Amino acid sequence: MSSKKSDFSKVTHVIFDMDGLLLDTERLYTVAYNNVLSQFGQKFNWDIKIQLMGMHHLAAVQKVIEDLSLPISVDDFSKQLKGHQDVLMPEAKLLPGAEKLIRHLHASKVPFALATSSGQEMVDIKTQNHKELFDLFGHKVCGSTDPEVKQGKPHPDIFLVAAERFPDKPKPECCLVFEDAPNGVTAGKAAGMQTVMVPDEHIPRDMTSHATLVLKSLEEFKPEEFGLPPFKC
Ligand SMILES: O=c1[nH]cc([C@@H]2O[C@H](COP(=O)(O)O)[C@@H](O)[C@H]2O)c(=O)[nH]1
Numbered sequence: 001m002s003s004k005k006s007d008f009s010k011v012t013h014v015i016f017d018m019d020g021l022l023l024d025t026e027r028l029y030t031v032a033y034n035n036v037l038s039q040f041g042q043k044f045n046w047d048i049k050i051q052l053m054g055m056h057h058l059a060a061v062q063k064v065i066e067d068l069s070l071p072i073s074v075d076d077f078s079k080q081l082k083g084h085q086d087v088l089m090p091e092a093k094l095l096p097g098a099e100k101l102i103r104h105l106h107a108s109k110v111p112f113a114l115a116t117s118s119g120q121e122m123v124d125i126k127t128q129n130h131k132e133l134f135d136l137f138g139h140k141v142c143g144s145t146d147p148e149v150k151q152g153k154p155h156p157d158i159f160l161v162a163a164e165r166f167p168d169k170p171k172p173e174c175c176l177v178f179e180d181a182p183n184g185v186t187a188g189k190a191a192g193m194q195t196v197m198v199p200d201e202h203i204p205r206d207m208t209s210h211a212t213l214v215l216k217s218l219e220e221f222k223p224e225e226f227g228l229p230p231f232k233c
């Protein structure tokens with residue numbers, strides 16, 4: 001919204017976040033958390049949610065328990081949450097512009113990877129109705145279960161691991177990160193990468209100012225602004 005075309009550097013590789021960026025799962029996370037929190041008479045809100053978005057699963061659960069002073073263990077909360085997620089997440093829909101951009105990069109032979117804080121099992125559940133599309137990714141880094149991703153977003157680990165796993169090992173500055181969450185943008189920036197942010201409308205403007213470019217939807221992205229092949233039409 002505020003950045004100019006001339007601000008951007010050319011990139012050769014792309015790294016995508018998944019939740020809230022490609023798949024409409026953030027809405028479903030809110031339902032799942034509220035289902036667990038209702039037994040304590042508590043409700044999930046955006047102030048808490050913004051802080052959890054992008055964190056590793058157990059760290060996120062620990063934080064919500066501490067912040068709301070809940071009388072439940074991390075393990076029990078996590079098990080209950082997973083029960084709700086297993087039911088809700090298979091219904092996850094693609095967000096506008098996601099499929100077109102992924103297919104375009106694939107057809108144009110631009111290398112791209114997934115860097116999600118979800119664990120491997122949850123990624124399989126969320127993508128089960130979009131398998132053919134997600135199989136187009138060169139590789140997928142599943143932060144919560146990948147031993148090389150020591151710390152979750154906002155730390156840069158996941159994006160550095162994702163870059164390192166491309167066969168030609170691009171430098172961080174050659175990678176463009178797509179993110180929806182403030183923690184994810186912080187992580188991408190800390191990794192030395194440019195970041196395109198597509199934030200939920202609940203995220204305050206001042207929590208988007210560290211992104212290289214902020215878009216309302218992936219449909220607005222113009223690949224040529226970052227030296228990538230343009231859409232044909
Ligand atoms: O309402 C929530 N949103 C997101 C998360 C956490 O954020 C991750 C998704 O972040 P990302 O889009 O960066 O992969 C989830 O796997 C989960 O660990 C959460 O706990 N609660």
Ligand SMILES: [Mg+2]
Pocket residue numbers: 017018019020021053054179180181184
């Ligand atoms: Mg996300």
